[in-house]
Amino acid sequence: MPVDAQFLAELGRIVGPDHLVRDEGELSTYESDGLVSHRSRPRAAVLPETAGQVQAVVRLCRRVGVPFVARGQGTGLSAGALPHPDGVLIVMTRMNRVLDIDIPNQRITVEPGIMNLEVTRRVAPDGYYYAPDPSSQVICSIGGNVAENSGGAHCLKYGFTVHHVVGVEAILPDGEMIHLGGAAVDSPGLDLLGVLVGSEGTLAVVTKVTLRLLRRPESVRTLLAAFDSTDAAGNAVSDVIAAGIIPAAIEMMDRTTIRAAEAAVSPGFPAAEAVLIVELDGPQPEVAARFEQIEAICDRNQGWGVQVARDEAQRGRIWRGRKAAFAAMGRVAPSYYVQDGVIPRSKLPEVLRRIRDLERRSGLTIGNVFHAGDGNLHPLVCYDDAVEGQAELAEEVATEILSYCLDAGGSLTGEHGIGADKACHMPKMFDEADLATMRFLRRAFDPAELCNPDKLLPTPRLCGEVPGPYRAHPVEAAGVAERM
Amino acid sequence: MTEIVGLRDALISQIDGCAAGAVARPGTEADAVDGVVPAIVAEPGSPEAVAAVLGWASDHGRSVVVRGGGTKLGWGPPVDAVDVLLSTRALNAVEAHRHGDLTATVQAGAILADVNAALAAHRQWLPLDAPHGERATIGGIVAANDSGPRRQRHGPPRDLIIGMTLARADGVRAKSGGIVVKNVAGYDLARLLTGSFGCLGVILTATFKLAPAAEASRTVQATLSEARQFAQVAAGLLARGATPTAVELAWPPPTMLLRFESIAAVAVQQAEQAAALVRDGGGGVTVLADADEAAAWRRHEARIFGGGGTIAKLVVLPSDLSATLARLDEAARGLSLDCEVVGRAGLGVLYLRLTGAASAQASLVRGLRGRIPAGRGSVVIRRADRELRSLVDVWGPVGDGLPLMRQVKRRFDPRGILNPGRGPGGL
Numbered sequence: 001m002p003v004d005a006q007f008l009a010e011l012g013r014i015v016g017p018d019h020l021v022r023d024e025g026e027l028s029t030y031e032s033d034g035l036v037s038h039r040s041r042p043r044a045a046v047l048p049e050t051a052g053q054v055q056a057v058v059r060l061c062r063r064v065g066v067p068f069v070a071r072g073q074g075t076g077l078s079a080g081a082l083p084h085p086d087g088v089l090i091v092m093t094r095m096n097r098v099l100d101i102d103i104p105n106q107r108i109t110v111e112p113g114i115m116n117l118e119v120t121r122r123v124a125p126d127g128y129y130y131a132p133d134p135s136s137q138v139i140c141s142i143g144g145n146v147a148e149n150s151g152g153a154h155c156l157k158y159g160f161t162v163h164h165v166v167g168v169e170a171i172l173p174d175g176e177m178i179h180l181g182g183a184a185v186d187s188p189g190l191d192l193l194g195v196l197v198g199s200e201g202t203l204a205v206v207t208k209v210t211l212r213l214l215r216r217p218e219s220v221r222t223l224l225a226a227f228d229s230t231d232a233a234g235n236a237v238s239d240v241i242a243a244g245i246i247p248a249a250i251e252m253m254d255r256t257t258i259r260a261a262e263a264a265v266s267p268g269f270p271a272a273e274a275v276l277i278v279e280l281d282g283p284q285p286e287v288a289a290r291f292e293q294i295e296a297i298c299d300r301n302q303g304w305g306v307q308v309a310r311d312e313a314q315r316g317r318i319w320r321g322r323k324a325a326f327a328a329m330g331r332v333a334p335s336y337y338v339q340d341g342v343i344p345r346s347k348l349p350e351v352l353r354r355i356r357d358l359e360r361r362s363g364l365t366i367g368n369v370f371h372a373g374d375g376n377l378h379p380l381v382c383y384d385d386a387v388e389g390q391a392e393l394a395e396e397v398a399t400e401i402l403s404y405c406l407d408a409g410g411s412l413t414g415e416h417g418i419g420a421d422k423a424c425h426m427p428k429m430f431d432e433a434d435l436a437t438m439r440f441l442r443r444a445f446d447p448a449e450l451c452n453p454d455k456l457l458p459t460p461r462l463c464g465e466v467p468g469p470y471r472a473h474p475v476e477a478a479g480v481a482e483r484m
Numbered sequence: 485m486t487e488i489v490g491l492r493d494a495l496i497s498q499i500d501g502c503a504a505g506a507v508a509r510p511g512t513e514a515d516a517v518d519g520v521v522p523a524i525v526a527e528p529g530s531p532e533a534v535a536a537v538l539g540w541a542s543d544h545g546r547s548v549v550v551r552g553g554g555t556k557l558g559w560g561p562p563v564d565a566v567d568v569l570l571s572t573r574a575l576n577a578v579e580a581h582r583h584g585d586l587t588a589t590v591q592a593g594a595i596l597a598d599v600n601a602a603l604a605a606h607r608q609w610l611p612l613d614a615p616h617g618e619r620a621t622i623g624g625i626v627a628a629n630d631s632g633p634r635r636q637r638h639g640p641p642r643d644l645i646i647g648m649t650l651a652r653a654d655g656v657r658a659k660s661g662g663i664v665v666k667n668v669a670g671y672d673l674a675r676l677l678t679g680s681f682g683c684l685g686v687i688l689t690a691t692f693k694l695a696p697a698a699e700a701s702r703t704v705q706a707t708l709s710e711a712r713q714f715a716q717v718a719a720g721l722l723a724r725g726a727t728p729t730a731v732e733l734a735w736p737p738p739t740m741l742l743r744f745e746s747i748a749a750v751a752v753q754q755a756e757q758a759a760a761l762v763r764d765g766g767g768g769v770t771v772l773a774d775a776d777e778a779a780a781w782r783r784h785e786a787r788i789f790g791g792g793g794t795i796a797k798l799v800v801l802p803s804d805l806s807a808t809l810a811r812l813d814e815a816a817r818g819l820s821l822d823c824e825v826v827g828r829a830g831l832g833v834l835y836l837r838l839t840g841a842a843s844a845q846a847s848l849v850r851g852l853r854g855r856i857p858a859g860r861g862s863v864v865i866r867r868a869d870r871e872l873r874s875l876v877d878v879w880g881p882v883g884d885g886l887p888l889m890r891q892v893k894r895r896f897d898p899r900g901i902l903n904p905g906r907g908p909g910g911l
Contacts, residue, residue, distance in 0.1 A: 105832075149668050172888065215722060
């Protein structure tokens, strides 16, 4: 049944007429998330203020058979919050309250619309913080972080959103409210929370989240080192891991992204082929000892121009340069395509060489900025919309890079998610049995397939009847896993 | 008996078609699951053979219980009958140790201690110290999401697992995740299977992120004057910026084991700070290293897991720890039960060993459950005789997610052959 006047009137009664958006012009605000190449206008958007309103909207959608998509701040980069053209967009930004702060148990309970950084701001006076720190943490919401299982620069040591969410309240696609986990570390029952985090809004709409807080480490030291090649920087990363050191973060930027960051926020990075940013935290003597080891490793790999942050201001400057890298690409290229792939961290030099060959062959500039410590690459493929065919070429190049990641035993995405953007690539990493097993889970939550449909898993509507050919995952090719 | 022979022959002929084959034989007393002798014991020699056993059982509606080291077979509600006991013991290889990536892929039947002995070649380890590590298998530890004292630092298996291959109830093999430490492609079925107690699928391999072996370790063994001090010591340590890898309590009498692992200077310094903290509170301390330290930790584990009686897991918020222990003490005395406790003071995870009349134990469990608000803790019975398990639900309240858990079970195991009725919430 379609969205008609009566349906819209009911939506308006649930959230209040001021919080129902049906004007075409206003709806265009919501037609994409951070991945603007995918656009679709919903039939209506609602901005609920309570979990009860979310529940009523979902119940209505379910009764009438209308698809619905939840959206936070719309900073996602995989079109995971892309609206359904026949559906309702549930915008969670008004549900942004802190409900409870429990310092003795290191917990905070929030509504999903709250900004990531705001969580840390609220507990900083007590000496605590919320660890996952995606680059967009100033503007991205916790609800979106839960949907995407967001990481960030410091997830190398502290893990992802899934390691920091201990409980949620959520509205299931049939309108039932459930509570998974809680404030305590363990709850009996299947770990549905562990799989709900990172489900890209396809299993439920989260209305309340309890997060784990960490105590600020005793000391933090941040170092920046320059290298004459990305190979040398990549080798330094491998040496750090091999030495048994797990820094809080190891980030790498190449010449193109260094230049962009300089143009945008002038962090004072050296003009080098690559820089590494390494941050250590923990007890002071441990940090000091590890820091010496890391300096020696950089030295051994011909690192130079080492800068050590002497205070919080200098540390902030280094991180500003790193976190500005995506947005700063606009300074050096008219348009760019951000890829998100993962490789085993020991394969960094090999995969970076393949990307450089591709750069030469394609004629497009490819900048690299990435979480080197965990092998999460973010190649930025630069192009000019004004040149005919270049946008398509850039997308092809970005897809080619994904195939390098899979060849190396890696993944289609480390933190941006599959969304609508990569759903049709899923058969390159997972075979039909794997995908069918994932569908078991989806159907258990959402038998009517109304909750953020056409995301995460390939569908005929999205990808055509024949999804891409399956290629043996390198894990299988190496004999690590076989299939029937 | 005729039926068993028929079953066995049918199963054997099925498995014989598989590449690596499997051993199948009638069950004996030695194979008993929770006192019930299985009709057949199958020990597949390959992942294909595991899948074949499941496919056969699914086609014929036969129940399957998976066995690794057999250390958790008595968990869950009482069993009525077991058609096939599927042993993973022949699948025990460390398939890959990618030491440059700090990851490893391990077959389900590999024993934790063996895995860590292999990983030690590159000064790395799978940072799990679940009980019975000399016998417990990776598959069993993951299926139970079991962990030990150093969970304080490294988390439970669900925080370490990055990929899994599994055999579904219908005999189809599937995978989730991969071999890289950061990966959000697709649903994380590895996490779903972790803690599923063998009721959604059979784990074939698990891939984990590893930890570097610590350069040095010290353990402070503390004797406190009263149980109220547990929470004070735990909070005091964390407030001082200490980074313990284990903050354990044992009671009665109130003692603690506080472990520090890092470079030598830090381990020693933090152990000294912790010792000072305990002494200032009027407690006695010994700082342990090397063989003495290892022995203390073995004794600590054996205190609960080496003895008889009922074992229950009690989870509370750290701020509720002292009140909970006081209530436990009072209840145990009132019911004439012997009760020993060890656990994670920093996390609020306690293991109780109870001995005494089953009806009294049931009262104690019900009483504890009644005082814990939803989301703030739980009491799950791990090991108990059949009498206690028939008096009280071993899992306790699972919450309003239970109907959804049943839906998940129904999708993954529509014929209900995997560990039927024994999964969390009685799945």
